Amino acid sequence: MRSWVPLAIVLVWGGVAIVAPLLPLDPDRIELSSILAGPSAHHWLGFDELGRSIGDRLIIGARTSFVVAVCVVSATLLVGSAIGIGAAYWGGWIDRFVVWAIDLVLAFPGLLLAIVLAGMLGPGIDNVVLALSCVGWVGYARLARAQVLMLKHREHVVAARALGATPTRIMWQHLLPLISAPLLVEASFGVAGVIVGEAGLSFLGLGVQPPSASWGSMIRDGTRYMLVAPHVVLAPGLALMLVVLAVNLLGDQLRDWLDVKTKTVIKA
Amino acid sequence: MMLYLLRRLAAVIPIMFGLACLVFFLLHLIPGDPVEVMLGEAAHPAEKEALRRALGLHLPLHTQLWHYVQGLVMFDFGTSIFSGRPILDILLERLPATIELGVAALAVAVMMAVPFGVLAAVRHKTVIDFGAMGFSLLGMSIPNFWLGPLLILIGAVWLGWFPVSGREGWRSLILPALTLGVSMAAILSRMVRSSLLEVIREDYIRTARAKGLAEWTVIVRHGLRTALLPVLTLLGLQLGALLSGAVITETIFAWPGIGSLTVEAIQRRDYPVVQAAVLWISFLYVVVNAFTDVLYAWLDPRVRTEESP
């Protein structure tokens, strides 16, 4: 695949997400007589289980999925790495506590946490972001911690400390640049998990509320009509795959691009 | 080595305690009441009160927690509010199915991921690499609730090779294990690939190559063994995800595992069952990971020195 294609797909996705509200779309219009109707000249992708245009919903859904993906991945990446770096750098009881908390969250079924959040906060897109973030940060924290543990006895870090650099400065200037590559790559893989995870949460009543569309909920609803009207699940499914593919290839490209600097790190 | 093992296992105890408290409080935070679900609204308030007393739900929360933790120490999980059966029985009935599915999915994942990952790494930046990774991404982006019915349609209804759902004989295990294993294989094969790519650059591989050994011998004899080390840790983590995350797959295939038990119990607010099921899942997870860590340390002595503060 040409190297610019993944970037182009992601940009189109983001672009559609931004301009979607301005387009002349009618994603919530219900036409009972065209329930599950197949593609037609005006509606290339056909209609869903409520007689709504799948094409229109796909575009609006791109926005929801984009927002959720960007919010969750950036929030978890920031919080998770900060916790991981801090824990590894300071060590001692802080580190033990963080490891304990990570193990706790990893071992705890995320589903239960999601139902509790739904019960306490009520459903909605912001709570989806919250629920996914509550579970998502541990991956980055683990990774960041492991990386820093390997790096903190390196000559340049020890030297910086000996020269009296503040912990913040050491973490920011000497550690973060070295571990950001694996973290970013991990984040690019996380995007797929978040989009699919959002669908799972709508399943529990925590997701986007009707009539809003998201790719995840479109796939989930479409699956129920797989036997009767396979076209319903196809469009959002392919869209999701394309985006996941693009984001991951982008992650690979990012890694290759950063590789010059990080080769020595990974070797350790 | 023994000391490391003991230390790692000792760490399990505070985690289990934290989990027990966490699940207890979370459950009591959510709205809903098992007594209402069980008796229905027709029952007299007095009867509801009596049942609440019989179940010990009228006590203050901290007292309930105390009783609960006391019970746990004695390995007493209580009885289900709804069926009235001892929870240990219910769990022991479901546990084999859960472990069976988990291990089978793991096997599917490993058998798919290792060849794919190796191929992709060896033929780095070729059509094979793109193909293998494309497949991996496909696996990552297909939700279980789509893949499951799709596999049933193809494997059970069209081809008729496997039963649609249920747990009867090894044939019925194939489709759910595939459903669960594919997404895991996707993640795993990427890990194998990148890990192998790193190893191939190492000096000793270059040495082996320089000695004139055949490329495949180098990869399999020298590269793969080292490359699979980090994959092992990921495997431990994934097995945990398999144990608790199989809910959707279990529901689709009507697989009598612990995941679907937990969801049903949550919906009916069968507190003791949820608490026990969550603890069991978590316990398995924690133990498997402790074991993986120890194994890792045994395989790669460098880890032990790294981890000691």
Added chain:
Amino acid sequence: MKVVNTRVWIVWLSVLGASVLVFGCRDVPSQSDAIRVGVTHVPDHFDPRDATDAISSRINRLLYDRLVDLDEHAQPVPALATWEQRTPLQYRFVLRAPRPTFHDGSPLTAWDVKATYESVLDPARLSPHRSTLELIRRIEVSRDDVIDFVLDHPDPLFPHYLVIGILPANLIARGHDFRRKPVGSGPFRLERWIDDTRVRLIRRSDGQRIDIVRVPDPTVRALKLLAGELDIVQNDLPPELVAYLAEDDRLRIMRHHGTNFSYLGFHLQDPVTGQREIRQAIAHAIDREGIIHFVLKDGARLANAVFPPEHWAGHPALNGYPYDPDRARALLTQAGYSPTRPVRITYKTSSDPFRLRLATILQQQLAAVGIDVAIHSHDWGTFYGDIKAGRFQMFSLAWVGVKTPDIFRYAFHSQSVPPHGANRGRLNDARVDALIEQAERAKTLQEKQAVYRTLQAVLLESLPYVPLWYEDHVAIVRREIVGYRLASDGNYDGLRSVRRRGITTRSLDRESTASEERHAIGTMRRQ
């Protein structure tokens, strides 16, 4: 490095070896001629004294016999016993011959009936059915087949309440665990539980096995029918899937008018939904016929009251609210709302896909007349808890299996606000209360019928619920399965006569033939 490499291989080989071991050693069960019925979940237990949900009571009907059955008009008809009202406070039930035997071989007597009802009334047992039966003062047995019920106060509906399965007295006395090991006199006995997902019943007359199989996912239930892994699936399938299956010539579709009442409920103390004009506007704004035709695929009929017209207490000719958006807009204007000042309502629903789909359609239809609806969906436990606590403006639910008119007190009387009943909308209407009490005091069924009809007309007018429809019962049966009948309340009694074509059944023994015949009579009477 050498050591490390060897160790890595040891680990990988043992992982694979373990997995081969785990699923290599499973025995494959032999093919069986059992008839398999797909359900969403299997009951937790089989004690009829504690059962409240639909699936439990349907299966308990197969395991146990009861004194009285309710026919299609919800009128009591003799099952185990015929009865006469000797005084307003005394009913005599006489067990019909031949009396059935329990699964353990002992005959069913009046003493068993007495013991069963006394254990239901035992406050220590906490039976959910106790409150309906509390009017029983004492139960007397004068002969092996005669039971007298003496009541506290007169209630012409008393025979309607005696539908609980009869358990053997000696086992009750011993504290037998009926929940796990049911012993009744019904046409089936429980052979075994196969984990929590399958229950195997044996028909006593001919040894036919019936497997009740849990298959939670509707698509998978349909696929299992197609693949021949299930023989019968009844209800709980999306209408589209039913239409899809109807086209397969290996399957047969059976339909029957249902009585399960779907409705929209409102909080009546709420400043918005408490206004009758708004509720009426909602009733006019909903295109119920369109939804029934396009979404339910004509698998339902319009409802105007809790009871359908054929119910003895049902109203034969109520005038409902036709689909009339203009009228809805006019009503809203009358209530002081306008497009610039729209009505805003929160609609709570469970996250069940069909309920959610319905909510989305209603949201759009209401938006068309100027009512702005926000949908909040929750998991069942949270949703149900919220509804009972009165944390809602509007919700949708269905009454399932309601047959006796005590539902009116339970759902609409001002004293039945939860936790005392199911008046979740907090209706407080003196006229409704008075009618409910008047009907309860009425001495004869005819008198009651008249009052209940008036009451339902009043309820339709004041509109604490917007009635939607009664969903049909649908059974999908494989063609090689014959003799299945669909009952009006969706019970599984058809399993008594079902068999697989081409399979000869074992020779009948005399005792169970008699019992089977009696069941056949009971079934015929209800047709």
